[in-house]
Amino acid sequence: MSEYTAEGGHGAVPTSDAPVRPSPRAVRRDWPLYEVFLRGKRGLNHVHVGSLHAADPRMALHHARDLYTRRNEGVSIWVVAAADITASSPDEKDPFFAPSGDKVYRHPTFYDIPDDVPHM
Template sequence: MSGEFTAEGGHGAVPTEGVETGQGAKPSRRAWPLYEVFVRGKRGLNHVHVGSLHAADDEMALHNARDVYTRRNEGVSIWVVRADAITASSPAEKDPFFAPAGDKVYRHPTFYAIPEEVPHL
């Protein structure tokens, strides 16, 4: 088997020559948007970021996330979010970004008396 191969996306050797592409039917995998995947392990727990994947649309991303990240019935809920729709703070901006909360001591529960009957607080 001769031809060009690439290990795109960590999925092993993918042929890049002599492969039927459907000329214009769908965008190439490189043009597919990146999705971030979040899975909730059990009811009542938070969704946790488990990885990323490329998909042509939201529905394909959801199905691929199910197949890749919940193979052993680990989850009860999956969220997929286009990575370009996420706005996040930078770890380098930690001090200036979160500094305003430090001088608002009334937001911290240090001024309240907690009864002994209240567990886990």
């Protein structure tokens, strides 16, 4: 059985067993985290510019546009769910990257690059 109160002139309002809606702040905290990458007008690649919380990727894209391109800095935005990013550990950098160290043919020092090839 619920208890009732008539405070505030609203009539009989249940004070127990009433459904409690979470505050908007709590809901936003539960939204997934997205990492934002922006390509500038003069840039050739996307650069990580920050993070934000959003309910879905479309909302994340719109919030990223509003937050990170207020002065028309960018021409392209990527948003990536942080949970979808897998990264190597900085503590394991030596053993993780060691296999590529003995493959000298992968280094561009053995190739002549023509002067007319841009962005190398």
